[in-house]
Structures are given as C-alpha cells and as structure tokens.
Amino acid sequence: MANADCIVIQGSNMAEAHPVGFQWVMEAKKRGARVIHVDPRFTRTSANADRHLALRGGTDIALLGGVIRYILENDLWFEEYVKLFTNASSLVGEEYGDPEDLEGLFSGYDPETATYDDGTWAYAGDPEHLARGLPERDETLRHPRTVFQVLRRHYARYTPEMVQETCGISAEEFEYLASSIVENSGRERTTCFAYALGWTQHVGGAQMIRTAGVLQLLLGNVGRPGGGVMALRGHATIQGSTDIPTLYHILPGYLPMPKVGQDDFREYARLIGKSEQKGFWADSEVYAVNLLKAWWGEAATPENDFLYDYLPRLTGAHGTYQTVMRMLEDGVDGFFLFGQNPAVGSANGRMQRLAMSHLKWMVVRDFSLIESATWWKDGPEIESGELRSEDIATEMFFLPAANHTEKSGSFTQTQRLVQWRDKAVDPPGDAQSDLQFAVELGLRVRERLADSTDPRDRPILDLTWDYPADEDGEVEAEAVLAEINGHHLRGERAGQPLNGFAEMESDGSTAGGCWIYSGVYADGVNQARRRTPGAEQDEIAAEWGWAWPANRRILYNRASADAEGRPWSERKKLVWWDEARGAWTGHDIPDFPVTKRPDDPGDPTRGGVAALAGTDAFTMQADGRGWLFAPSGMVDGPLPTHYEGPESTVPNPLYPVQANPTRVTFTDPNNLQSPGATSPLGQVYPHVFTTYRITEHHTAGGMSRFLPYLSELQPEMYVEVSPELAEEVGLVPYGWATIISARSAIEAKVLITRRMKPLRIGGRTLHQVGMPFHFGRGTDAVVEGDSANDLIGMMLDANTQIQNSKNNDCAIIPGRRPRGAARLDLVAEYRRRAGLVPEQDAPVDGGLGAPGPGPAQEHSAHQMRGPEEASAMPTGESSIKEMRNR
Numbered sequence: 015m016a017n018a019d020c021i022v023i024q025g026s027n028m029a030e031a032h033p034v035g036f037q038w039v040m041e042a043k044k045r046g047a048r049v050i051h052v053d054p055r056f057t058r059t060s061a062n063a064d065r066h067l068a069l070r071g072g073t074d075i076a077l078l079g080g081v082i083r084y085i086l087e088n089d090l091w092f093e094e095y096v097k098l099f100t101n102a103s104s105l106v107g108e109e110y111g112d113p114e115d116l117e118g119l120f121s122g123y124d125p126e127t128a129t130y131d132d133g134t135w136a137y138a139g140d141p142e143h144l145a146r147g148l149p150e151r152d153e154t155l156r157h158p159r160t161v162f163q164v165l166r167r168h169y170a171r172y173t174p175e176m177v178q179e180t181c182g183i184s185a186e187e188f189e190y191l192a193s194s195i196v197e198n199s200g201r202e203r204t205t206c207f208a209y210a211l212g213w214t215q216h217v218g219g220a221q222m223i224r225t226a227g228v229l230q231l232l233l234g235n236v237g238r239p240g241g242g243v244m245a246l247r248g249h250a251t252i253q254g255s256t257d258i259p260t261l262y263h264i265l266p267g268y269l270p271m272p273k274v275g276q277d278d279f280r281e282y283a284r285l286i287g288k289s290e291q292k293g294f295w296a297d298s299e300v301y302a303v304n305l306l307k308a309w310w311g312e313a314a315t316p317e318n319d320f321l322y323d324y325l326p327r328l329t330g331a332h333g334t335y336q337t338v339m340r341m342l343e344d345g346v347d348g349f350f351l352f353g354q355n356p357a358v359g360s361a362n363g364r365m366q367r368l369a370m371s372h373l374k375w376m377v378v379r380d381f382s383l384i385e386s387a388t389w390w391k392d393g394p395e396i397e398s399g400e401l402r403s404e405d406i407a408t409e410m411f412f413l414p415a416a417n418h419t420e421k422s423g424s425f426t427q428t429q430r431l432v433q434w435r436d437k438a439v440d441p442p443g444d445a446q447s448d449l450q451f452a453v454e455l456g457l458r459v460r461e462r463l464a465d466s467t468d469p470r471d472r473p474i475l476d477l478t479w480d481y482p483a484d485e486d487g488e489v490e491a492e493a494v495l496a497e498i499n500g501h502h503l504r505g506e507r508a509g510q511p512l513n514g515f516a517e518m519e520s521d522g523s524t525a526g527g528c529w530i531y532s533g534v535y536a537d538g539v540n541q542a543r544r545r546t547p548g549a550e551q552d553e554i555a556a557e558w559g560w561a562w563p564a565n566r567r568i569l570y571n572r573a574s575a576d577a578e579g580r581p582w583s584e585r586k587k588l589v590w591w592d593e594a595r596g597a598w599t600g601h602d603i604p605d606f607p608v609t610k611r612p613d614d615p616g617d618p619t620r621g622g623v624a625a626l627a628g629t630d631a632f633t634m635q636a637d638g639r640g641w642l643f644a645p646s647g648m649v650d651g652p653l654p655t656h657y658e659g660p661e662s663t664v665p666n667p668l669y670p671v672q673a674n675p676t677r678v679t680f681t682d683p684n685n686l687q688s689p690g691a692t693s694p695l696g697q698v699y700p701h702v703f704t705t706y707r708i709t710e711h712h713t714a715g716g717m718s719r720f721l722p723y724l725s726e727l728q729p730e731m732y733v734e735v736s737p738e739l740a741e742e743v744g745l746v747p748y749g750w751a752t753i754i755s756a757r758s759a760i761e762a763k764v765l766i767t768r769r770m771k772p773l774r775i776g777g778r779t780l781h782q783v784g785m786p787f788h789f790g791r792g793t794d795a796v797v798e799g800d801s802a803n804d805l806i807g808m809m810l811d812a813n814t815q816i817q818n819s820k821n822n823d824c825a826i827i828p829g830r831r832p833r834g835a836a837r838l839d840l841v842a843e844y845r846r847r848a849g850l851v852p853e854q855d856a857p858v859d860g861g862l863g864a865p866g867p868g869p870a871q872e873h874s875a876h877q878m879r880g881p882e883e884a885s886a887m888p889t890g891e892s893s894i895k896e897m898r899n900r
Contacts, residue, residue: 016041016553017586018206018240020198022191024052024074025212025222029059031707032210032246035428036062039208042240048194052077053212054704054782055734056769067191068771071704071782071821072216072659073181076667077188078225079172079656084192085232086166092200092234095582097153099573099631100231101639102162105150109134110159112168113655118669120651128675129812135645135652137637146618146625147292147637161643165228168653171668180656180667182773182780199233201582204240210248212706215820217677220813221654224644228654231640237573237605237631238586247428248707250418254426257562258498258528262332266498266528267301271328279322289621291636296622300520300529307525308497313476316522324473331678333815334360335808339680341369349376352448353415357386357393358790359714361806361817364758365684367393371401375409379451382720385792387412392793394804399835415448416441417717422491423449424542429567432534433559434495434542440486453481453489492540499535500526511535514564530562541565554601565603570640572598572606572631579612579628606633649812650676660809661688661756661823663696664775676812686756686850687807688823698848699755699823701739702782705802711788719788719795731789731799733762735826736770739781744828752831753785754844755824757807760800761831783826787819800831 015021015038029036040062043049051063052074060066069077085091096102111121111134122131137149138159155162174185183191198205207230213222226243227236235241247253258266265271269286276282283302287295306320314320330336334356340346342365349370356366367389370376378387385393390410395401420441426432441447446454456479463471478497481489500512504523515532518524526532534541546557554567561567568574571589575581579591579598589600591612598604607623616627616638623633630638644652657674658666666672672691679685690696710728711718718724733751735743745751745764752761762785772779789799809818825844832840845851 015039015206015208015240015244016045017204018042018047018198019203020048020050020194020205021208022050022052022195022205023059023063023208024078024226025214026208026210026246027053027055027057027059027212027706028208028210028246029062030057030709031248032428033709035246047240048198050191050194052191054770055706055784056771057706058709060769065190067183067187068773069181069183070664070773070775070780071702072218072662073656074213074216074222075218075225075654076172076180076656077177077183077191078222078229079169079654080174080177080188081192081195082165082225082229082232083169083172084174084188085196085229086169090196091232094576095234095573096162096232097155098577098629099237099640100161100642101149101637102160102165102642103151103153103155104161104637104639104643105138105152105157105159106161106164106643106645107134107136107138108159110164110652112164112653113651113669113671114167114171118655118657118666118671119675120655123675130649130651130676132646132649132652135643137645143618145288146290146621147635148618149637165642165653168655172656176667179776180664182775195229195233199235201234202585204235204238204586205230205233206235206240206242206244208244208246210246212704212820214814214816215818217660217809217811217818218650218654218657218674219811219816220648221650224648225654227640228642231642234573234582236640237568237570237588238582239568239574239588240586242568244428249713250427251425253428253430254424254432257426257430257530263328265325266305267530269298269302269305272322272325274327274329276327277323279319282322287636290618290625291621292616292618292625292630292638293633293635294623295634295636296625297518297520300518301515303520303522304500304518304524304526304529307503307522308500308527309478310473310476311478311525314522320522321473321476324476331815333810335680335810335815335817338362338365338369338808339682341372342682344372346372347374349373351376351378351380351386353380353716355380355384355386355714355716355790357389357714357792358384358801359787359803361803361819362685362757362808363790363801363804364395365682365808367395368401368684371395371406371408373408375411377411377413379413379415379448380716381415381417381445382716383412383792383794384714384716385790385795388792388794392791394791394800397791397834398837400838413451414441414443414445415451416445420445421447421449421488423447424491424495426562430561431559432531432542432562434540447488449489449491449494453479492535495540495542496535496538498527498531500524500529500532511538513537533564534560534562552601556603564605566605567602568605570605570631570633571600571602572604572629572633573640574600575612577612577629606631650674658691659821660807660818661690661696661699662821663688663690663700663823664780665691667776674812677818678810678812678815680808683851684757685808686845687809688756688848689850690823693849695847695849696823698844699825700781701824701826702780702821703733703753703755703802703805703824704782704784704820705787705806706784708786708788711786713788715788715790715795719790719797722796725796728786728788729797731760731762731786731802732765733826734765734767734770734784736772736781737766737768738772738779739770739783739826740764740766742781743826745826746828749828750830752827752829752840753783753805753824754827754841755805755807755822756845756848756850757841758804759831759837759841760802760804762800783824 049063051060052067121134139150207226283299286298310321419438513536515529541560574588581587592599612628614628688699785802787802790801
C-alpha cells in the first residue's frame with residue numbers, strides 16, 4: 015500500500031478499525047498518493063483522506079459499476095494488460111442471459127428454490143478444450159459474446175446520473191473518483207482498494223468485492239506494487255482462521271468440505287481441480303492426500319483412500335445462524351464458545367440469547383464473564399420477563415482462557431503474513447490457551463473411547479494426537495506449526511520438513527496439514543519468527559515473518575511484467591524475466607513457474623503447471639486468466655449487479671427485481687423484516703442505520719468494556735445523527751433516543767454531528783444513522799449499554815452466509831426506550847403499523863420465550879432464499895418460496 019499512487023478505502027473506517035495497517039496509507043500519502051474515503055459517515059479515516067465521498071449504504075456496486083462504465087465508454091482501460099492477462103477475449107456460451115436481457119435475473123434462475131444453475135454461464139468451446147482451460151476466444155474483443163462486450167453491455171446503464179440518484183454522490187464527486195482512479199493506473203502508476211466489513215456484511219457483499227476486482231483488472235492494478243484489493247481483517251489472526259479454518263464448509267488450504275453423496279475420493283478431488291486443467295489447483299488430490307496423512311498418519315493408506323471416508327459430509331449450510339435456528343428447535347444439546355460473544359456480537363442478539371436457553375449445556379472460554387456467559391441471569395430477556403433464571407435448564411460452564419500475551423503461536427494478518435509471538439507471561443490461575451484446552455479435551459475423549467469397537471469412533475481414535483510438551487508442561491505450539499508445514503515420511507529425507515508444497519506427493523510419502531502454509535517451517539526453522547529490521551532489507555521485507563504461499567508478498571506478480579517479461583515500467587518494477595539465467599527473478603518471489611519462459615505456449619496435454627502459457631499470470635485459475643466474468647464460483651451471478659438491500663425503501667433503479675434474489679433469511683416471528691420499497695408501509699421504518707467499530711473498544715467488548723481505562727474513553731452506547739434528522743425527530747444533544755427496527759428496540763445517547771450527511775435519493779431526503787456494535791447488557795463489564803446487533807435481522811449473503819449488518823431500516827423517537835415488557839409492546843406496535851403482523855397479534859416472542867419443551871418444539875427453522883420482488887408491488891405481498899434448512 016505504501017507504493018500506491020491512489021488508495022480508495024471503501025467499506026472500511028481503516029484509521030479507526032485497522033490503525034496499524036493505516037500507517038502504510040499515511041506513508042503512501044507522504045509519498046504523494048491521493049487517498050479517497052467512500053463511506054456513509056465522515057470518520058477519522060475521512061479526516062486523513064484527501065476527500066470523503068458520502069454514499070448511501072449498500073450501493074457500492076452501483077458506484078463502482080459506474081466507474082467501470084466510465085472506463086469502458088472512454089477507452090481508458092489498460093488494453094495490453096487486459097488482453098494479455100484477463101478473460102476479456104473469452105467467449106461466453108450462447109445460453110447465457112444477462113440481467114439486462116432478463117429484467118434483473120441471470121440465466122439459470124429457478125424461482126422454486128431461488129437459486130441459480132450456473133451451467134449457462136460457462137465459456138463457449140469444445141468440452142475437451144474447456145476442461146483444459148482453453149475456451150473460444152476473439153483477441154480483437156469485437157465478438158458480441160466476448161467477456162469484454164458482455165461487460166460493456168452489462169454496465170451501459172450505470173451512468174453518472176444513475177449513480178447520483180442511487181448512491182447520493184454528485185456528478186462532480188463521481189468524476190473526481192473515476193478520474194483519480196484512472197489517472198493513477200496504467201504502466202507508471204497503480205491504485206489500491208481497501209475494504210472491510212462495510213462490504214462483506216451486506217447481502218451481495220461478495221459481489222461488491224468482485225466489482226473492485228473487475229475494476230482493478232481493467233486498469234492493470236493486480237499483481238503490481240501499490241495495486242490489488244486489500245481485504246482488511248479485523249482481528250489479529252482472522253486470516254489464519256480462514257486459511258486453517260474455523261469455518262464449517264472448508265478444510266485447511268481452502269479445500270472444500272465434502273458433501274453428502276461425494277463418496278469417491280478421486281471424484282471429490284476432481285471437483286476441486288482436474289488434473290488436466292491449468293495451474294496449481296490441478297494438484298488438488300496431492301493437497302488433500304497430505305492433509306489426510308497429517309490427520310490420520312499411518313492409518314491413512316492408498317488402499318483406504320487415505321481415510322477420506324472419515325471426513326464429515328455437509329448436508330447444507332451449517333453456519334452460526336443455521337445453528338441458532340436448530341437450537342430454537344431443541345436440536346442442539348451442547349455449545350462451545352471460543353473467543354466469541356454472540357449475545358452481543360451476532361445479528362439478532364435476542365434470538366441468540368433465546369436460542370441458548372434451549373441448550374442442555376454450554377461452555378464459555380474467555381478472559382471475562384462476557385454477556386454470553388451471564389445472559390441467563392442479567393440479559394435483556396430477564397429484565398423483560400421473557401426468560402426467568404429459575405426456568406432455564408441450560409447448564410453453564412465458564413472456563414478461563416489465556417489471552418494472546420499469555421501463549422505462544424502465530425498470527426496471520428491481512429497480507430497473508432504469518433508472524434510468531436512468544437509467550438510474555440504465564441496465564442493466571444486455571445486459565446489455559448485454546449491449544450492446550452483442545453489437546454487435553456481430545457486426549458480425554460480418546461481415553462473415554464479407548465475400548466470402543468463402534469466404527470463411528472475410529473476417526474477420533476486414529477487421529478495423530480501426540481503433541482510434545484514444553485518445559486512448563488504446555489503443548490509446544492511450534493510442533494503444531496511443523497505439522498501444518500508438513501514433512502517427508504519415507505526415503506532419504508524421511509522426517510525432514512517440507513520446504514514447500516511443490517515437494518508434496520500423492521502417494522502418501524509426505525504429510526502436510528495445510529498446503530499453502532508449506533514452507534513456513536522450511537529447513538526445520540520457524541520462518542514466521544524472523545524479525546530482520548526494515549533498515550536491513552528492501553521494501554518487500556522478505557525476512558520479516560513468512561507469507562503464504564512460498565513467502566510471496568504480492569500474489570499474481572507475473573502480471574507486473576509485459577508479454578516479453580519486461581516490467582511495465584521501471585517505477586513499478588517487481589519481477590521480470592532474466593534471459594541470461596533463464597528464470598524469473600526480481601524483488602519478490604515470482605508467483606509463477608520460475609523457469610517457464612514468457613513465450614512458452616504451454617502444453618495443454620499435460621495439465622497443471624506445465625499447461626500454463628508464459629503469460630498465464632493467474633496461476634490459480636483453470637484458464638490462467640484474471641476473471642472479469644466469473645463462469646463459476648459465485649452463486650448469485652457471474653457479474654456484479656446492483657440490487658437494493660433487503661429492507662431498502664428505495665426502488666431498484668435498474669430492474670424490477672428489488673433485492674438480490676438468492677439472499678438467505680429465516681422465517682421466524684422474531685426475525686421479521688421491514689417491507690421496504692415493496693409496500694408504502696415500509697416508511698414506518700424510514701431511516702437507515704449502519705453499525706461500526708471504534709478504536710477504544712474491540713468487537714463485542716470482551717477485551718475492552720471490562721477494562722476501566724478503555725471504558726472511561728468510551729463509556730456509553732451512542733447513535734450518530736445529522737442536525738437535520740435531529741431537528742426533524744426532536745432529538746437533543748447528549749439526550750436519549752430510542753431506535754426501533756422490525757426485530758427490537760434499543761436506546762442510545764444522541765450524538766448530533768455533521769459527520770452524518772443527509773442524501774438526496776430519488777427526489778427525497780434519506781437519513782442514515784450510525785452506531786458502534788461494542789456494547790451489551792450484563793452486570794460484569796465496567797460499562798454496558800443496549801446492543802446495536804439486537805436491531806439486526808438474520809438476512810444472509812448466499813455466497814458467504816454472512817449477515818446483512820450494514821444497511822437496515824429503523825425508526826427513531828426521542829427519549830429512553832420502555833422498560834420490561836413495554837419494550838416488546840413498542841416493537842409490536844411498529845410491526846403492526848408496517849403490516850408485518852395482523853392488528854390483533856400482540857406477542858413479540860412468537861412463542862419462543864420459554865426454554866425447554868412446549869411451544870418451541872412446534873417452531874419451524876425454515877430457511878428461505880429471497881423472493882423475486884417487483885419494486886412497484888403495492889401491497890407488500892411477495893412470491894416467497896420457503897425451503898427447509900439445507
């Protein structure tokens with residue numbers, strides 16, 4: 015980022031939420047870079063930017079789609095880069111239909127399931143050639159079915175006028191943004207995008223990120239210094255928690271979890287990557303074999319398919335929100351919480367707490383008695399009378415956890431950099447690290463099962479679970495890192511660490527717990543522990559920590575050189591072809607086969623790395639190209655398309671389909687949503703609220719609201735409102751406001767500020783308000799307050815199953831919220847006004863308030879994907895198709 019000439023921060027308050035990384039933005043600015051902050055609020059990031067552009071939350075695709083149109087219509091794209099490295103010249107099959115042709119839908123949509131069959135999005139070409147990453151192409155880009163022409167037609171209506179009416183950004187502001195990006199891209203200059211939860215926590219958030227990716231490819235800003243799209247991860251090792259995942263649907267190294275019916279190991283591996291395709295995913299079977307060998311050791315053999323059958327099978331989505339719904343149906347007995355506080359930090363906090371009251375037992379491991387450990391005695395539902403402590407049968411266990419200074423281990427951060435930390439002090443009392451707890455729990459479970467003859471217990475008994483202890487009796491964290499790195503099992507190098515994933519074999523002679531991390535323990539040295547000072551090395555800083563894969567600092571860096579392997583410019587020089595050595599070299603480790611010449615045509619008959627041409631810079635793609643158009647991989651469309659948010663009161667300006675048709679929500683009386691623009695009654699909740707982080711508190715507050723000095727800095731929950739909205743509603747500075755959504759009502763102190771800017775949208779004024787999400791109700795923290803997440807519904811993006819937290823509707827009234835059951839009455843009254851419940855229906859809890867048997871057993875945890883909704887629909891009716899959890 016320090017090498018960028020322009021940095022667009024969109025979907026993030028980077029200065030406040032990612033202050034350590036923000037130092038490199040300021041370094042770029044000192045070097046002359048232009049910094050632009052696009053966000054609904056004016057924040058500390060805005061104050062350090064050259065310009066702040068206020069937009070309506072959730073309209074990022076419309077804005078960036080407008081920039082894409084600006085680039086295409088004015089022929090400002092980096093032609094040589096685009097033709098060389100992207101799929102712009104690839105032909106899309108004749109069956110493909112665009113939203114421009116199908117009134118807002120892509121081809122392949124099934125209204126019964128509200129899902130897409132992506133078969134019609136495929137490239138055109140001979141099936142055998144397509145399997146080898148060789149679609150039909152028109153290098154002139156003139157054919158109407160080239161990706162380039164499809165892209166041009168798709169964004170033709172994203173005009174500056176549409177952007178202004180949709181996003182609230184003026185024509186002058188739009189011109190500033192677009193021209194800044196274009197002027198700072200090309201051979202000599204690069205632009206960087208940075209985003210965080212302000213993009214991901216939307217229905218369609220994955221497509222917002224895709225839009226930035228399309229834009230960056232058109233301008234040649236991928237694989238080059240100061241370019242790319244920087245995903246700002248909000249916790250110390252959130253990146254590591256997706257690489258070696260805590261997620262239900264992937265295995266280490268982004269191998270997918272097998273689904274029910276995927277019983278043949280080799281067929282499973284071919285679904286990840288076919289051996290005949292281009293690039294590194296052609297070796298997917300190798301990566302899977304090494305993972306299975308790392309887990310089950312000698313028991314995993316070629317004869318038993320390396321115990322592939324031991325892996326669980328997915329029956330559908332099993333994320334945190336599907337789990338909540340199962341809890342409410344009494345379908346979950348026990349629940350472990352590691353560093354998580356869903357009573358405060360997850361969407362629809364009320365449903366989270368009610369769900370926990372249906373458990374038989376629950377274990378919380380944390381530093382403090384967080385709200386998810388004490389909800390049964392001091393949560394909001396105790397105060398309202400919905401729950402009574404004496405009626406709750408959930409048996410609670412609290413186990414103290416060591417914090418990050420009290421244990422050794424690795425952090426993998428935003429730029430894939432793995433950094434090691436050593437334990438500074440011993441944890442107090444009985445507090446344990448997560449690693450120690452998990453290993454001990456595994457040993458105790460195995461001890462219980464030692465005499466079992468039940469086949470279902472074999473996967474646990476056969477696990478390699480023999481981690482050494484250090485001098486203090488703690489599990490050696492470095493031994494786990496070495497297992498992740500992998501080692502040779504046979505031959506002359508038996509017992510020696512792998513030096514990289516290229517040394518992995520598919521015959522069971524090597525084992526490695528995560529292929530992309532192979533090399534982090536090369537030569538038996540913890541490469542993540544390296545700390546060579548910056549003054550002693552160049553800007554790549556290859557001797558500081560270790561970046562996956564293979565310590566490459568910039569992915570796809572072959573794209574930093576032209577067709578002949580020469581840098582696009584001396585100023586942006588990164589890697590290049592050295593003819594004398596017959597190898598790629600440069601400041602960074604080449605993300606490309608080192609000896610493959612730039613003019614190598616590739617050998618499609620061999621597959622894998624050998625099939626890559628010398629210009630196939632995107633080595634993880636089956637065709638070696640950067641994807642402007644995604645023929646697979648996205649469940650809601652091959653191109654980013656603007657849809658309104660699920661509760662938006664603004665009609666979609668482009669299509670009759672109002673909201674993303676694949677969105678996921680849950681039918682439940684406690685998870686109702688505003689009808690938005692589908693009904694005049696949507697104006698019962700006329701304002702938009704967004705949630706955000708502040709520097710003084712951390713996420714749900716478990717690491718900050720229990721500390722006096724941080725609590726003193728930010729002692730109260732507050733809501734930011736514009737002076738215009740305050741006058742309209744009757745709010746006074748530092749007084750109280752009650753914020754009401756279709757889910758709940760909370761109170762907050764009023765902060766009247768011009769940081770919140772009213773926007774003119776569709777001929778009317780739209781107000782947005784902002785609230786931090788760090789506060790929760792409980793008696794053990796130093797400070798408490800109503801939780802913003804209680805207002806948010808469980809409406810999810812179908813690609814990621816992540817909640818729509820950043821643009822929801824609300825009403826605001828002056829004064830404190832009612833106490834006790836009166837709060838439920840207030841919520842119910844607004845629901846009735848909005849037509850969400852019949853006039854005679856009063857209960858808000860939908861029969862879910864009582865734990866244990868009874869009405870909850872009749873509750874149906876239906877999951878539904880979004881309806882086709884017409885923006886002109888006057889009654890709020892919709893063709894909602896309900897589906898069981900899948």
